[in-house]
Every structure is written in C-alpha cells, then in structure tokens.
Amino acid sequence: MSDGALQVLDGTHLRDVDLTLPPPPELHSALSGAYILDIAHSRVSASLFGLSLPQRLTATALTRLPAASDHHAFRSAEFDLEKASQILRDYVTAIADELKDNPLVVSVLDGSTLNLLLEDEDDFAMLAENLFTDLDVEDKGKISKSQIQNALSQMGVDMGVPPFSEFPQLNDLLRKHGADGEEELGQAQFAQLLQSVLQDLEEELSKKNVVYIHNIQIINGSKLRQVLGNEEELNSIVVKVLKEKAEAKDGLGSIEIIRSFLEKNAKELGLPRSEANEAVVLLYDDVFTNVAKAKGSAELEKEELVKLVKDILERLAEQLQSNPIFEEA
Incomplete structure (x- = not known):
C-alpha cells in the first residue's frame, strides 16, 4: 500500500471480519460484555489497517446495540x-453501519513514501535544500539541530511522516541522532542528519504502520436519507420553509426559498456547505435547475411544498451517493 494516499473507511472493509468467538477462558464460564467489546475492537482494528478505533465511533456504534442500552451494566454483564x-x-455490524453513515478518511503510513524519497538522490537533495532554506529564517546559512523536528513537521503526512502526537517514537529517533540539541548545522550537515532520521523512521514505519485520520468529512447523502425516512422531521423542515417564505422579500419563489x-442549514441536514468548493455550487445548481424546469414557478401550498422538498432532498441524496463531497470537518 502506498502510504500518504487517502483511504476511505466506509464499513466495506468489515465484510470479511472473523466473527467467531474463542471459547470462554474457563470451562462453562460466561463471557462478559467488556470481553466481547475487546474482541470486536481487535478484529475490527485488524481489518482497518491496525487503526486505533476513535472513541466517537465505538460509542456511537454501541448506541445502535440493543443489548447495550445501559453501557456500564452491559460491560459487566455475562x-x-x-x-x-x-x-x-x-x-461489528453497528460499527460498519456507523462508518457507512460517517466514513473515516485515513492515510496508512508504512514507510513506502519515505523509501521512494530516499532512493531518489536528486529529489531528496532538493527537499533538504528547500527545508533548510525555509527554516533558516535569519539567512545565516546555519540552523540548529533541533530544527529537524520542524523539518519533519513540515514534511507531514503527505510525505509519509506521521505527526509527533500520533507517533511519539519520533522523539526517540531525534534523541538517538542527537537532533534535539542546539548545535548549528550547515545545509550539507542538515541534509545528512535528516537523511539518517528518515531512514530510521522508514524502518520503524515498515515494522508498525501508523494510521492517520484526516480531519475530512465525507458528505454521501446518508444523513439526508435518514431525514427522508422521518416524516416528522420532513414536516418540520417544511414548516420552517413556510415561515421563511412568509418573511421573504417579494419575488422570491418557493424553489429559491x-x-x-x-444552504443555511446544510450541516444539520447532512448537506455540503455551498461555500466549500465549486463542486458543491455545481451540485446545487444542477439539482435546483432541474427541479425548476420540472415544477415551474407556481406558488405552492403546504402539501405540495412537502412533495417538492422531498423531491429536492431525494435528488440531492442520489447525487451525493454517486459523487460524495469531501470537505474539512
């Protein structure tokens, strides 16, 4: 797997999870809820590149589990x-369903990107030169050894370097190479030290991958479909639209309102923000242009408005399912 590349975890990786339980530790003994959860987390993590499951994911999945309505009692129950x-x-199905509704975007850092970089002498030399220039803010031609940490941070996940918070072993590597002191280095010395640190980092990552979760939300229409399946929530939207219609300036039709x-309530409804990127604007333009052609500009009463809102949401959900929108969470 090429590290740094984005991977979408949407539950499909869990189709082949081993769902057999080992026998109870003692003959005829029962299994506790906590033990079952530990087994589930271990199996799921193994299927998701060794990802340490976010607490939000496991907590939300647990709410989908009827047997765990009382979380504390469930953990001790047998x-x-x-x-x-x-x-x-x-x-495990609940975790898969939660990932389907709210996919995670990750990069699996396994050292392969660093390997490619280190193998190409010209690319590495250019990188080291650019980093040195950026870090030599006083233009002295020298920087302290401790600036290696900033160099690694600048390289970041895109270049295969995990954040220090996700991979504390980086601090050990810096100490090993004496890259935590204030001794000053010229560009050639800096490049040599950086190369040594990156070689060790590549080796460490090849032994134990780091799975980095990006702060990216995938809008795929799942929340919209939940709204469409909830008549009460759908009617609530229509009531709010009617209120805005009553307060709107003359000349604004139902579709515009x-x-x-x-667009104003995009986050709550599971829609992408219209200011996020051009693709979102095109999505709204496409859906509302087609609706306007089909429905015309006639003013609508509440019952017809419910149908119109539902039609628009269905079109948006369908488009988002086919072409999900990635935006910063």
Whole structure:
C-alpha cells in the first residue's frame, strides 16, 4: 500500500471480519460484555489497517446495540457463547453501519513514501535544500539541530511522516541522532542528519504502520436519507420553509426559498456547505435547475411544498451517493 494516499473507511472493509468467538477462558464460564467489546475492537482494528478505533465511533456504534442500552451494566454483564456471538456480530455490524453513515478518511503510513524519497538522490537533495532554506529564517546559512523536528513537521503526512502526537517514537529517533540539541548545522550537515532520521523512521514505519485520520468529512447523502425516512422531521423542515417564505422579500419563489433554507442549514441536514468548493455550487445548481424546469414557478401550498422538498432532498441524496463531497470537518 502506498502510504500518504487517502483511504476511505466506509464499513466495506468489515465484510470479511472473523466473527467467531474463542471459547470462554474457563470451562462453562460466561463471557462478559467488556470481553466481547475487546474482541470486536481487535478484529475490527485488524481489518482497518491496525487503526486505533476513535472513541466517537465505538460509542456511537454501541448506541445502535440493543443489548447495550445501559453501557456500564452491559460491560459487566455475562453471556453464554451463543448470545455473546450474536452480540459480537451485531456490534461489528453497528460499527460498519456507523462508518457507512460517517466514513473515516485515513492515510496508512508504512514507510513506502519515505523509501521512494530516499532512493531518489536528486529529489531528496532538493527537499533538504528547500527545508533548510525555509527554516533558516535569519539567512545565516546555519540552523540548529533541533530544527529537524520542524523539518519533519513540515514534511507531514503527505510525505509519509506521521505527526509527533500520533507517533511519539519520533522523539526517540531525534534523541538517538542527537537532533534535539542546539548545535548549528550547515545545509550539507542538515541534509545528512535528516537523511539518517528518515531512514530510521522508514524502518520503524515498515515494522508498525501508523494510521492517520484526516480531519475530512465525507458528505454521501446518508444523513439526508435518514431525514427522508422521518416524516416528522420532513414536516418540520417544511414548516420552517413556510415561515421563511412568509418573511421573504417579494419575488422570491418557493424553489429559491427552499434552496436558501437548505444552504443555511446544510450541516444539520447532512448537506455540503455551498461555500466549500465549486463542486458543491455545481451540485446545487444542477439539482435546483432541474427541479425548476420540472415544477415551474407556481406558488405552492403546504402539501405540495412537502412533495417538492422531498423531491429536492431525494435528488440531492442520489447525487451525493454517486459523487460524495469531501470537505474539512
């Protein structure tokens, strides 16, 4: 796997998770809820490149599990092997469903990007020169050894370097190479030290990958589909649209008012923000232009407005399912 490349974890990786439970530790003994969760987390993590599962993901998935309505009681409760196996299946399914609704975007850092960089002498020399120039803010032609840490931070995930917060072993590597002192280095010395640190980092990552979760949200229409399946919530949207319609300036039609409302309440409805990027603007333009052609400009009563709002949301959900929007969370 090429590290640094974005991977989308949307639950599909969990289709082949081993859902068999090992026998209870003691003959005829039961399995606790905590034990079942630990097994589930271990199996899921192994299927997701060794990702340490975010607490938000596991907590939300647990709310989907009927047997765990009381989380604290569930962890200490004991179950026979058959019931425990069912809970394991249900919980892994709940995690997969949560990832389907709210996918994670990750990079798997395994040292391969660093390997390519270090193998190309010209590319590495140019990188080292650029980093040195950026860090030599006083233009002295020398920088301290400790600036290696800033160089690694500047390289970042895109170049295969994990954040220090995700990979504390980086501090050990810096100490190993004496890159935590204030001794000053010229450009050639800096490049040599950086190369040594990166070679060791590549080796460490090849042994144990780091899975980095990006602060990216994928808008894929899943939340919209939940809204469409909730008649009460749909009617609530229409009531709010009607209120805005009553307060709107003359000349604004129902479709324009609906678009304005959806754009203002995009986050709550699971829609992308219209200011996020050009693709979002094109999405809204396409959907609302087609709706306007189909529906015309006639003013609508509440019942017709419900149908119109539903039609618009269905079109948006369909488009987002086919072409999800990535935006900063």
